[in-house]
Amino acid sequence: xxxxxxxxxxxxxxxxxxxxxxxxxxxxxxxxxxxxxxxxxxxxxxxxxxxxxxxxxxxxxxxxxxxxxxxxxxxxxxxxxxxxxxxxxxxxxxxxxxxxxxxxxxxxxxxxxxxxxxxxxxxxxxxxxxxxxxxxxxxxxxxxxxxxxxxxxxxxxxxxxxxxxxxxxxxxxxxxxxxxxxxxxxxxxxxxxx
Amino acid sequence: xxxxxxxxxxxxxxxxxxxxxxxxxxxxxxxxxxxxxxxxxxxxxxxxxxxxxxxxxxxxxxxxxxxxxxxxxxxxxxxxxxxxxxxxxxxxxxxxxxxxxxxxxxxxxxxxxxxxxxxxxxxxxxxxxxxxxxxxxxxxxxxxxxxxxxxxxxxxxxxxxxxxxxxxxxxxxxxxxxxxxxxxxxxxxxxxxxxxxxxxxxxxxxxxxxxxxxxxxxxxxxxxxxxxxxxxxxxxxxxxxxxxxxxxxxxxxxxxxxxxxxxxxxxxxxxxxxxxxxxxxxxxxxxxxxxxxxxxxxxxxxxxxxxxxxxxxxxxxxxxxxxxxxxxxxxxxxxxxxxxxxxxxxxxxxxxxxxxxxxxxxxxxxxxxxxxxxxxxxxxxxxxxxxxxxxxxxxxxxxxxxxxxxxxxxxxxxxxxxxxxxxxxxxx
Numbered sequence: 145x146x147x148x149x150x151x152x153x154x155x156x157x158x159x160x161x162x163x164x165x166x167x168x169x170x171x172x173x174x175x176x177x178x179x180x181x182x183x184x185x186x187x188x189x190x191x192x193x194x195x196x197x198x199x200x201x202x203x204x205x206x207x208x209x210x211x212x213x214x215x216x217x218x219x220x221x222x223x224x225x226x227x228x229x230x231x232x233x234x235x236x237x238x239x240x241x242x243x244x245x246x247x248x249x250x251x252x253x254x255x256x257x258x259x260x261x262x263x264x265x266x267x268x269x270x271x272x273x274x275x276x277x278x279x280x281x282x283x284x285x286x287x288x289x290x291x292x293x294x295x296x297x298x299x300x301x302x303x304x305x306x307x308x309x310x311x312x313x314x315x316x317x318x319x320x321x322x323x324x325x326x327x328x329x330x331x332x333x334x335x336x337x338x
Numbered sequence: 339x340x341x342x343x344x345x346x347x348x349x350x351x352x353x354x355x356x357x358x359x360x361x362x363x364x365x366x367x368x369x370x371x372x373x374x375x376x377x378x379x380x381x382x383x384x385x386x387x388x389x390x391x392x393x394x395x396x397x398x399x400x401x402x403x404x405x406x407x408x409x410x411x412x413x414x415x416x417x418x419x420x421x422x423x424x425x426x427x428x429x430x431x432x433x434x435x436x437x438x439x440x441x442x443x444x445x446x447x448x449x450x451x452x453x454x455x456x457x458x459x460x461x462x463x464x465x466x467x468x469x470x471x472x473x474x475x476x477x478x479x480x481x482x483x484x485x486x487x488x489x490x491x492x493x494x495x496x497x498x499x500x501x502x503x504x505x506x507x508x509x510x511x512x513x514x515x516x517x518x519x520x521x522x523x524x525x526x527x528x529x530x531x532x533x534x535x536x537x538x539x540x541x542x543x544x545x546x547x548x549x550x551x552x553x554x555x556x557x558x559x560x561x562x563x564x565x566x567x568x569x570x571x572x573x574x575x576x577x578x579x580x581x582x583x584x585x586x587x588x589x590x591x592x593x594x595x596x597x598x599x600x601x602x603x604x605x606x607x608x609x610x611x612x613x614x615x616x617x618x619x620x621x622x623x624x625x626x627x628x629x630x631x632x633x634x635x636x637x638x639x640x641x642x643x644x645x646x647x648x649x650x651x652x653x654x655x656x657x658x659x660x661x662x663x664x665x666x667x668x669x670x671x672x673x674x675x676x677x678x679x680x681x682x683x684x685x686x687x688x689x690x691x692x693x694x695x696x697x698x699x700x701x702x703x704x705x706x707x708x709x710x711x712x713x714x715x716x717x718x719x720x721x722x723x724x725x726x727x728x729x730x731x732x733x734x735x736x737x738x739x740x741x742x743x744x745x746x747x748x749x750x751x752x753x754x755x756x757x758x759x760x761x762x763x764x765x766x
Contacts, residue, residue: 151483152428158479159421162449165476166413166456173460197454197469198398200461221512278458280402315461326402 180309382436390447420445546596575604576670
């Protein structure tokens with residue numbers, strides 16, 4: 145086989161890997177969306193920027209910490225498995241955290257230790273893998289306005305709808321009182337244009 | 339070309355023969371063709387980079403209204419188009435530099451774009467550094483398959499961005515040791531460029547970007563003994579300076595010699611920064627314990643770089659013998675000794691000042707000896723900057739500082755005046 149053919153074969157292999165990575169990302173997420181279980185995470189959104197992936201609403205979740213016994217057992221940035229249940233008001237609630245992957249029969253999500261807070265008691269704060277909700281660039285500022293209005297009103301609930309399967313999670317939507325933030329922003333934008 | 343206009347006249351006056359005239363005309367025709375093809379390469383690459391960046395920005399808009407299927411289609415469209423273009427180039431036009439570089443540059447951005455769109459569709463949070471790492475790994479083979487120097491340069495920028503994002507700009511920061519592996523993997527292309535096209539523009543860009551990338555990223559190894567990084571940086575700049583003075587670079591213009599410029603500026607900047615006592619006081623209070631320090635990444639980085647610089651120093655020293663009058667060549671070694679002294683005694687600040695002063699004086703002397711205004715004024719600049727630094731050093735009395743300034747100012751005038759006068763005398 146001459147050099148040119150070898151280069152072509154390697155190029156085709158590299159091309160396949162380049163195609164495989166995004167395809168695998170799509171396939172994995174589609175699987176979670178299709179067969180995963182839905183959880184509602186209470187949120188507090190804001191509006192930052194990523195140079196390559198554009199504007200997004202950054203989500204911080206109310207249910208993001210758990211009481212732990214011993215600080216030295218945990219490291220910042222370490223991967224943990226967060227076992228979840230649904231509370232009486234219908235939102236996701238942390239049951240426990242574990243370093244070992246739980247059985248598939250329970251609901252859990254793979255996350256990271258954000259930091260440990262040590263005051264009277266020791267709290268472990270979790271960084272979930274679904275903190276970004278990407279939005280069209282001209283809608284993101286309006287999303288921030290909508291959020292600023294809703295955050296003052298305790299009767300309004302804002303939450304992220306997350307599909308979870310076998311530790312993997314996909315953020316489906318951000319909802320404000322059961323309406324998608326996309327819909328609210330769209331309505332606001334069209335009424336402000338009129 | 340004005341010479342072509344004169345040829346007819348020269349032939350008419352029988353100064354050159356018709357044959358010579360034809361040869362001259364052919365020479366300029368060929369030269370013109372070469373510069374045209376070079377322009378074609380430059381515009382091809384610029385075009386591909388602009389289109390690629392444009393595609394990235396259009397993607398970053400986040401097209402909410404598009405259904406998921408269409409978004410997925412657009413994720414793969416530029417990727418497949420780029421791959422097809424590269425495949426076409428490899429099979430039919432492998433000799434065309436413009437097409438090879440352009441196609442590879444476009445594919446480079448298309449890979450980043452496609453991962454971006456998928457991340458948007460599924461709200462994948464993965465931080466920027468993870469995204470950059472995936473992107474760069476997927477594009478690394480293109481450097482070799484397409485023999486693309488543009489991709490190599492973009493890749494160097496990308497891995498530097500990755501290291502900075504991971505270790506400088508993200509809180510809490512983490513280590514970016516992958517950078518060093520990724521950098522090593524780009525070296526064979528740089529080497530082949532050095533072998534095949536040592537004078538090319540691509541080589542010049544590499545000669546700047548490579549040392550710049552290492553300079554930016556070396557700081558990311560800092561953990562808890564960051565004072566030691568000054569040794570690492572001094573040895574790195576010493577190494578750059580020696581490489582910049584190697585036989586290969588000696589015949590090249592200074593604008594092609596990123597190593598020499600970065601090495602010289604870096605060495606002097608660090609020495610000036612450490613000419614103040616605050617650093618040395620902190621170093622002594624810092625209590626660096628040998629047994630704890632020896633396993634730290636800062637110590638390992640410092641040792642490797644110092645060792646490398648010493649090896650290059652010995653190798654170059656063998657060829658032209660040890661030259662005391664060029665203190666920049668071995669300033670990094672003196673600094674290691676000063677640093678060790680500084681861990682125990684307060685004299686280190688003074689020694690650094692002495693070192694800068696010596697470098698300044700010997701550089702001025704060399705400039706005068708070689709009748710080189712550039713070197714002379716570089717030496718004077720070192721002295722001036724040292725004076726400015728001392729202007730703010732409250733440990734010295736006003737009179738001492740004043741005298742230092744007056745001396746530096748007079749020295750500046752006298753040295754330049756004498757050299758210019760000598761030059762004039764030579765001219766007559």
